[in-house]
Amino acid sequence: MTEETDLLPEEGEALYERQVIKTDKGQEPLRIDKFLMGRIEGATRNKIQQGIEAGLVTVNGQQVKSNFKVKGNMEIIIFTTNAPDESDITPEPLPLHIVYEDDSLMIIDKQPGMVVHPGSGNYSGTLLNGIAYYLRQQNPHLDESVLPRYGLVHRIDKNTSGLLVLAKTAKAASHLAKQFFNHDIQRNYIALVWGDVEQDEGTIVAHVGRNQRFRKLFEAYPDGEHGKEAITHYKVLERLNYVTLVQCKLETGRTHQIRVHMKHIGHTLFGDNTYGGDKILKGTVFTKYKQFVDNCLEICPRQALHAKTLGFRHPEDEREMFFELELPDDMKTLIDKWRRYVQNKTI
Structure with a gap:
């Protein structure tokens, strides 16, 4: 079995990673959720199943279900996020410039000087702090696994202004991440x-x-x-x-x-x-x-x-x-x- 990784193309530090696993010729048939539990450090079966359902896992270029049996000579691609965990985000009422929004995504006009997500030296006042507050005002019972884990598929630098897309669902994040990887954006x-x-x-x-x-x-x-x-x-x-x-x-x-x-x-x-x-x-x-x-x-x-x-x-x-x-x-x-x-x- 061989593995390789590639980072999501975007202007700033990558927030999604693409992991490629090529199974050995003699791989015994095994459910993909069980197979991936042994390949993704710290991942639970429930999280893996959620990712498979969202389309964040493909086998030979096709989306599969959790009960799909992995066999020999297959290429598995997994999209995993390097975005901050939802526990790192404190919702804050911040001015947001929303260009477009529907049930799947948001388009933001990011202002110059605003950091996109919390990190070293910037734990508040970021775009994601404002997005967390905005979305939870809309839906106080919002599933925390969606925010911001599935939200941020790319970013632009603090002192760059302009357009940024955020996903509001796991399916949208998967779809957009693949477009970035395929240079379709x-x-x-x-x-x-x-x-x-x-x-x-x-x-x-x-x-x-x-x-x-x-x-x-x-x-x-x-x-x-x-x-x-x-x-x-x-x-x-x-x-x-x-x-x-x-x-x-x-x-x-x-x-x-x-x-x-x-x-x-x-x-x-x-x-x-x-x-x-x-x-x-x-x-x-x-x-x-x-x-x-x-x-x-x-x-x-x-x-x-x-x-x-x-x-x-x-x-x-x-x-x-x-x-x-x-x-x-x-x-x-x-x-x-x-x-x-x-x-x-x-x-």
């Missing part, structure tokens, strides 16, 4: 980057992985000797002298992928204090220009990155869903300021 981001991007459009292919010295940073590895495969397609939308407005389309999704890939080609995101974009990287030496840039950084004190569009198939009826958000005020004001600078060219 449509995601376009808008970014303001330093420098005049040479090509009108292009594709960046370079593995993305943790910096081997500074573990909180990620880096591009074009030779693929480290990290995971990452592909970003970009298109220039507007040239603004020392900065460029670009659209980035994710084919894969890795931690900090856009931020790392754009820096890799010499165009760090404007305002990105993690990767050096919060200081002057292009421009003049004049004092007035420095003041202008400082004012821009005050207007948008974060990486200028916005998850503008999100498209996927609905988990219940497979209909195509597509959402689009305007730029938030801080990025709008920032871009307008650069446009006026280009027009005036007095500093």
Whole structure:
């Protein structure tokens, strides 16, 4: 028997993991729920059965029932969540910007500066704290196994704004997770980057992985000797002298992928204090220009990155869903300021 794992493609740290188990040729017939109890550490038979019912387990690409008999030469795929347990979430009344909601999912306009889920140093005030409060106001008897274990299938970084999908049922989580793995999710981001991007459009292919010295940073590895495969397609939308407005389309999704890939080609995101974009990287030496840039950084004190569009198939009826958000005020004001600078060219 062989096993391998892969992480759910998304911008931040993976919240779902895909575990692949290939059974040996001589595997004796055994119910899949019993089989998986011996393969998933700490899992109860009841939880495994719930996961199988939700479609989080497939055999040779097909969903099965708990009484399915595992035999030799089969490929079993299990989707397991790395999201915080429901016990880690304290419901809090927080402002939520809900773009769309039905019985299966929610689409959220995540505001810049909001952390998506509790973690080190951020145990309250996160999006999931607010979601927990919101859903329990709707249904005080909400099954805690649904929230947030089945809710969060991807995330966007604290200082990135834009669209985020959350599942409200186990079935929806399974369906959406598979679309992420199969690269069927449509995601376009808008970014303001330093420098005049040479090509009108292009594709960046370079593995993305943790910096081997500074573990909180990620880096591009074009030779693929480290990290995971990452592909970003970009298109220039507007040239603004020392900065460029670009659209980035994710084919894969890795931690900090856009931020790392754009820096890799010499165009760090404007305002990105993690990767050096919060200081002057292009421009003049004049004092007035420095003041202008400082004012821009005050207007948008974060990486200028916005998850503008999100498209996927609905988990219940497979209909195509597509959402689009305007730029938030801080990025709008920032871009307008650069446009006026280009027009005036007095500093």
